[in-house]
Amino acid sequence: MNRIAAALALGLASLVGGCATYADAPVANAPAEQRDPVTILVSIDGFASDYLARGLTPTLSRLAAEGASAPMRPSFPTKTFPNHWTLVTGLVPDHHGIIANRMEDEARPDEPFTMATVDPYWWNEAKPIWVEAEEAGIRSAAMFWPGSAVPWGGTAVRYGPVTDGEMASDWQAFSMQVSNTQRVNSVLDWLRRPADIRPAFVTLYFDTVDSAGHDGGPESAEVDQALRDIDTHIADLVAGLAKLGQPANLVIVSDHGMAATGSDKMVVLADIVDPSLYRLVEGGAYATFEPTDGxxxxxxxxxxxxxxxxxxxxKDEIPARYQYGTHRRIPPYFCLPDTGWTISATAPDAAWSGGNHGYDPFAPEMASLFIANGPAFRDGVTLESFQNTTIAPLLRHLVGLPQVSRADGKLADVSQALVGED
Known part of the structure; x- marks a missing residue:
């Protein structure tokens, strides 16, 4: 019966079509949808600002030349999770509570925070922009952004569905098994949706440049290959947006740079302090300590x-320029090595080399990426360096949220890049 109905419908359409002119018959000639710009925040983890000058990223270089760019200063410590939370809250780690990739809290003595932690308890001191957008009726979607799998406002792990406004409408939990191609395609698929369920704000996260920098160091062939690959995927995103007829304000950032390090640049704690006197909370690009009893x-x-x-x-004597040292989760003692040096409890067993971050945010090696391109931005603007606390105020401006006084950054740092702004 379905086949018969379909055949009758097709025959009727043929008869009607025979009476129409060629110009008004095809549906394809209907006016294209006029889409409002989407705001897309892209993070390329570990993309040092000076990587852009290598000539390996023509798409990113073109977006910078036709938009706005700057070497951006990360917040301290120059680690992945603290800075990704700063980018979407506008607060420094000392104020938003994600003070390290690994941390402890007196209220959870047996449950240290790691980069796999989605317990809202650790995250609920600062509201991310996708939650504020959802509360304002602005649909959002997050592809792998750190913290995007965490329901906002809770004090314990959630099991089962969350209520509206606690998270982005669409999100994906991080998995290194999901390729960069799949990540880009997921974002484009979200934007193919009907207007009523299409996001107006999207985040997208890539980790491969950071992994290559850790493995081979910032000057390595591995990093060069990762840069070429990421640029190809940014080109795919741009091409996909054009095919959809989807205007976009792209804000492309990184969380930190990368410094060369190795076994020839080690601070060995065993040569400095009796190991019985402390418990090492975190080591590497910096070290934090708890004293043992007495x-x-x-x-x-x-x-x-x-x-x-x-x-x-x-902790309360850490230099003020780092904006770090007041949060209860920061251990009592903090040591920072020269950029590129590693703090370790003991000497290494064998020679090694690679890359790391977490160092002084004012060090040139830690400078991160900022590119902004789209209808909201002027062409060919090179900004003075600014701190990444400015990104959240910029995103608020782009998606139509009001500015807030509690933010540590200010829109004025990038206003000259914006169309219609002084």
């Missing part, structure tokens, strides 16, 4: 003296 004075005597290639402070 050993605070002895630890301070060893730790808070002059060291080659490393400075150490009590």
């Amino acid at each position: 050993n605070t004075e002895a630890l301070e005597k060893d730790l808070l003296r002059d060291h080659a290639h490393m400075e150490c402070w009590r």
Whole structure:
């Protein structure tokens, strides 16, 4: 019966079509949908600002030349999770609570935070922009952004569905098994939807440049290959948007740069301080310590003296320029090595080399990427360096959310790049 009905419908359409002119018969000649610009925040983890000058990323270089760009200063510490949360909240890590990739909290003594943690308890001190957008009726979608799989406002892990406004309308939990091509295609698929369920704000995250930088170091062939690959995928995104007729304001950033490091640049704690005096909370590009019982004075005597290639402070004496040291999750003692050096409890067993980050955000090696391109941006604008706390105010401007006084960044830092702004 369905086949008969379809045949009758087709025959009727043929008869009607015979009475029409060629110009008005095809549906394809209907006016194209006039789409409003979508705002897409793209993070290329570990993309150092100076990577753009290598000549390996023609799409990114074109977007920069035809839009706005700047070397952007990350927030401290220059780690992935703290800076990704800064980018979407406008607050420095000391204020939003994600103060490290690994951290501890007195209220959860046996449950340290790691990059796999989605318990809302750790994240609920600062509201991400996709939640504020959803609350304002602006549909959002997040592809792998750190924290996007966490329901906003809770104090414990959720099981089962969340209510409207707690998360982006669409999101995907991070998996390294999902290729960069699949990530781009997922974003484009979201934008193919009917207008009533199509996101107006989207985040997209790539991790492969960072992984290559850690493995081979910033000057490696691995990084060069990762840069070429990422540029191809940005080109695919741009082409896909054009095919959809979807105007977009692209804000392309990274969370930090990358510094060369290796076994020839090590600060070995065993040579400096008695290991019985402390518990190492985190080591590497910086180190944090808890004193063992009754050993605070002895630890301070060893730790808070002059060291080659490393400075150490009590948490409340960390230099003000780092905007770090007041949050309860920061351990009592903090040591920062020279950029490119590694703090380790013991000496390495074998020679090694690679790349790392977490260092002084004012170090040139830590400078991150900023490119903005789209109808909201002027052409050919090169900005002075600014801190990444400015990105959230910029996103608020683009999606139509009001600015907020609590943010650590300000829109004025990038206003000269915006059409219609002074």
